[in-house]
Amino acid sequence: METMMEEEIRILFAKTSAKMRKDYADSLREVNIYVGQDHLLWQLWRKDGATQTELSELMGCEPPTLTNMVKKLEAYGLVTRKKDASDARVTRVFLTEKGSALEYPIEEIWRNHQKKMLNGISEEDRLTLKRLLLQIDNNLKI
Structure with a gap:
């Protein structure tokens, strides 16, 4: 049976995750892209000319999902x-x-989002948070 503490942590994760995603999505709209598309662009900033298979593996998404994302970014004129x-x-x-030109603005969005999330959290607590999140991520691996 789930304890009250575990339930509260689960609910806090869900609420925090939803708020983070909405805030981040709002910021990305400033450069006319959506959550996830920035990750694809980031992969291409690191390795322009990657195959769709490579990108799908790097991003941990199914090939049809990647194909749809590439089609949208192509329609926006960001990739070919x-x-x-x-x-x-x-x-x-x-x-x-146009896609290359978004690197700095998107990285600035990332920095600002991170700064906002971690405001008022000490360096020591940030390290603890990172360690705990990595452990949770590891616990959830299939």
Whole structure:
């Protein structure tokens, strides 16, 4: 049976997660993208021209999910898809100039969001929080 403390922690996680996601989504709307799309752009800033398969694996999402995300970013003019020169079955994703230009604004959104979340939390408590979140993440791995 779940104790009151465990129930409260679970509820706090759910409430905090929802607030964080909404706040973050609102910030990303300033640059006309949605949560998750920033992660795809980040992968391309690190490795432009990655295959859709590589991106799907790096992001931990299903290939159809990745394909839909790429299509949306392509419609926004942020990425372009090209067939691989040596294997026509492989599609590579490249940043456009417009997609590359979003790197600094999105990283600034990330920094501001992190700063807002951690406001008033000491460095020691931040390290403890990180350790605990990593443990929870590990506990939830399938």
